[in-house]
Amino acid sequence: MDLKSTLLxxxxxxxxxxxxxxVIRVLPTPQPAQRKAWKWRNVSTSLAHSxxxxxxxxxxxxxxxxxxxxxxxxxxxxxxxxxxxxxxxxTHISTSPPGYFIHDFLDMALNQPFKQSWELLLHHSLVIxxxxxxxxxxxYLGFAAVSLLVEINSVFLHLRQLLILSGRRNNWLNVGTxxxxxxxxxxxxSRWLARHSEHIPRYVLMMGAAGLSLISTMNVxxxxxxxxxxxxxxxxxxxxxx
Numbered sequence: 001m002d003l004k005s006t007l008l009x010x011x012x013x014x015x016x017x018x019x020x021x022x023v024i025r026v027l028p029t030p031q032p033a034q035r036k037a038w039k040w041r042n043v044s045t046s047l048a049h050s051x052x053x054x055x056x057x058x059x060x061x062x063x064x065x066x067x068x069x070x071x072x073x074x075x076x077x078x079x080x081x082x083x084x085x086x087x088x089x090x091t092h093i094s095t096s097p098p099g100y101f102i103h104d105f106l107d108m109a110l111n112q113p114f115k116q117s118w119e120l121l122l123h124h125s126l127v128i129x130x131x132x133x134x135x136x137x138x139x140y141l142g143f144a145a146v147s148l149l150v151e152i153n154s155v156f157l158h159l160r161q162l163l164i165l166s167g168r169r170n171n172w173l174n175v176g177t178x179x180x181x182x183x184x185x186x187x188x189x190s191r192w193l194a195r196h197s198e199h200i201p202r203y204v205l206m207m208g209a210a211g212l213s214l215i216s217t218m219n220v221x222x223x224x225x226x227x228x229x230x231x232x233x234x235x236x237x238x239x240x241x242x
Contacts, residue, residue, distance in 0.1 A: 013099020021045045021107070033165040038111050040165055042104070047158035049100045053151040101128050119218055126211045133204070140204075147189060153181040160226070175231065178223060186216050 024041045033040040101124040108117040134144040156174040190212050197205055 010099045010102065014103045015099075017045055017049065017100050017103040020048060021103075030166040032167040033162075036165060040162070042107055042111075043158050043161045043165070045107075046104065047155065047162065049104075050151055050154040050158055053148065054155050123215065123218065126215065130207065130211055133207070143189070143192065146185065149181050149185045153177045160230075172231075175223075175227060178226070182219060183223070186212065186219065190216065 021041050024044045025037075029037060029040055105121060105124045108120060114121075131144060134140045153174075156177045160174050193200070193205070193208050193212065200208070
């Protein structure tokens with residue numbers, strides 16, 4: 001895909017999520033969430049993106065890449081430089097152009113105080129940089145495909161936010177998917193990066209190590225806050241009621 005086509009798809013993708021956000025504006029909003037109408041629209045749009053990307057992750061890793069590994073078994077031994085039409089297409093389709101991240105970046109920058117949004121703004125910048133490198137250079141495609149599994153948990157994280165805004169909560173399912181699809185995936189990626197550091201250019205290694213370290217730190221903090229609010233608080237309430 002040439003640069004012009006990529007730019008057109010990126011603009012179209014950003015416009016599509018902007019349109020979705022506008023459609024959500026006119027849909028009914030739960031009474032408790034009406035005080036935070038912008039947050040409800042932003043999280044609903046993010047949920048739609050996570051559902052699309054999470055489905056793409058399952059298809060890419062569990063279906064599409066199984067086909068790639070079957071037809072090109074050498075890819076299992078070389079997640080860095082091996083590239084086939086199938087692997088490149090799978091990764092490009094699953095990640096899509098960064099239109100959503102551009103839309104969400106601008107949406108938060110314009111509507112939310114920087115102190116509340118800087119972590120997600122930094123996260124979006126890292127995602128655009130890393131996947132942009134993989135797709136444009138046709139390197140690290142297998143590694144990029146595995147990282148998409150994190151998006152499956154993002155579906156539940158966005159659902160949790162919507163439930164909180166509407167006055168409800170979900171507990172163990174969100175915690176379970178966090179540990180399986182987010183913690184385990186990031187742990188495997190860190191281990192793989194450390195084991196193959198001698199085969200990776202220094203600037204790519206620094207980008208990957210910095211990105212994984214920062215995102216892992218953010219995820220530890222997020223898990224602690226989520227576990228404290230959803231599990232420990234409920235356990236204390238249950239104990240007090242008895």
